[in-house]
Amino acid sequence: MINIAMLGYGVVGSGVAELILRNKYKFKRKLNEELVLSKILVRNIEKHADNRNYRLLTENIDDIFKEKVDIIVEAMGGLDPSYEYVKRALNMKKHVITANKDLIAEYGYELLKLARENGVTIHFEASVGGGIPLLKPINECLVGNQIKSIKSILNGTANFILSKMNHDKMSYENALKLAQKLGFAESNPEADVKGYDAARKLSILSTIAYNRRVNWKDIKVKGIDGIDSDDFRYAKLKKCSIKLLGISRAFEESVYASVMPVMVRENSLLGNIEDEYNGILVEGDAVGDVMFMGKGAGMFPTASAIFGDIADVIEHKSEEPVIFGKERARVNGNWGLKSKWFMRIKTVNRVKIIESLSMNFKKCYILSNDFSENRYEVVAFVISDNEDTLDNYIEKVKDEKYAGSIKKILVLDKE
């Protein structure tokens, strides 16, 4: 008998309980072991009075450790008290499985180390890309590769909002409201729409891919809350859509990593990831481009990944799933490649701005007044050698009294 205790019994926890039940005998023939959910920690036991697992519930963390337990599934989310409970579990030599990207992004290195010291493992496949097989394939199947770059849609809420803005011509506000109504966005959507959630996931992914610790706080983050329907209209001119991309790239001395809205070709692989789906494009030196796509959140997709981790613990008990490198990466958030950028510059003097754009960028496509529909704005696509050059230009223009706010969006229309 393999005893699994669970911390938390919300959406994800319920999915895990169901999958454990469905797969109770999955390993019996091979390992002669039966999976049993032995105990579940909840905040308020009375809220679950009618639940079929009521007899397993407890409000007391000590109960979790009292009985024989082999694996602890952490499905509470957040840092407090998850962090303390997970540490305690590892110190008691229990294998831990978690979907908690906040926890791993913040304490991954420490917890993996603690697990190793205690001869157990901590698995977190579900923390990035939900149900999509991702960390294990990168870590094991692509082990012969140097991973060169990652381009990813890691937040289903943001992607849902952007999809609705693009295809249903919804405003940002209405798309967000719809996402909240359908349960894709929380009442406080900040972590999703401002890109912090994607940054945490990108940090975990990049840490594994490049074998250097990419701290999520070092990642440059720009959310989607500044994107409006005009941006989509302009993107369409270049057959592009707008996606919140987590991008990282390994260099010898540093790692580039950022989360920001990017214009991508509508019929590209990432441009076709719609609604609440996630998509992760990984570039290896041997394999080339490999793409993983699926649901990045939700009850059963997340439970599917957690169950994969349970199987992993059962079948390879002594092993580490992944290692977080000791070395903390130097992270650079400024795009270093020569690229196209979309720009909108508010101004009371269009002529001056147009003049300065064409003087500063060799290649520069300025939309006519008819297109921009706003006589106090210049809309342009420019080619810049890198982001620093562009930022220098923006700083310079901002100083002019005829210029107002300036928006820039990277355009990746060749891939």
Added chain:
Amino acid sequence: MINIAMLGYGVVGSGVAELILRNKYKFKRKLNEELVLSKILVRNIEKHADNRNYRLLTENIDDIFKEKVDIIVEAMGGLDPSYEYVKRALNMKKHVITANKDLIAEYGYELLKLARENGVTIHFEASVGGGIPLLKPINECLVGNQIKSIKSILNGTANFILSKMNHDKMSYENALKLAQKLGFAESNPEADVKGYDAARKLSILSTIAYNRRVNWKDIKVKGIDGIDSDDFRYAKLKKCSIKLLGISRAFEESVYASVMPVMVRENSLLGNIEDEYNGILVEGDAVGDVMFMGKGAGMFPTASAIFGDIADVIEHKSEEPVIFGKERARVNGNWGLKSKWFMRIKTVNRVKIIESLSMNFKKCYILSNDFSENRYEVVAFVISDNEDTLDNYIEKVKDEKYAGSIKKILVLDKE
């Protein structure tokens, strides 16, 4: 020291040799083991006189087994003599890694059994989808799921040809010639364009996914050699492209499995897999749709998958990678779902055919003469309850003296 011997030193073998060299010390820190390529079997040693690995070459299979060897990589392809050599290796308790889909599709069950009896493993991640992590993610990450269906582009050559026909308006013949010129197609392209290669891969994939042996000879196969530029023109009317899809679906009593050209939406996930890329859409009951995409062939992509298997053998020596179920599946090749079909019926009497189409199908969209550009052909999209009903109709019409050849293509334009 971990000694790896290799059978075959063509494109794939050279890639593997290079990756072993690049990753020589990959496991040294952890396992204190160094990877060494100890011996390579070639057909004609003199052809490799200038090769840096010349001293490792032999033409004699006995030499492979004479020295201490832990892992044997089979990179010869074909069945003869691979089959005998792999059996011999397993009987001598050597782990085997192969990219050989012919071998696994034909003898997978027997070889896996033989490996188990000898306490070793046979890995074959590279046999399906080339470098794309696929068999392991399905088998391990999605273990908590019942896999319901697979829709896949498994042959890069056929996909390359179809992409060129669609986007560059090439004829089938010219696209095939280009594929041969670029090295994507062999001088005898039959296995690729007729769908046999995809059928073998689909059989391996389905066998693992449904835990029932899907024999590749039981899979209904239709190639792309009957597709012409008019088909693409008509597909465009429905915003579709044409892809050679390997489709399978698990039912309680049987498995549906077929390889055939299918019209899919151009901006769908599979519709966007272009050129020599492969894409595999797996539907699990918990995870929903998950997609894997990447290069399905080539030197380094294939070597990447083989190296992942090498790492697997090194890190989990005692385990079976996958199991082929004992039970041989009852395979049905006729599409059972209500679907749209594209039809072209040669005829000397358009009126009669149009009449019979509209009498036999409740929903039926017949292209006007202007569109079809051929007064001796009726082109239509019909909705049929299933493929059997459609086939019955086709049989009936074929008996009429005014009807000639009839072509049908499944249309999946809703996904």
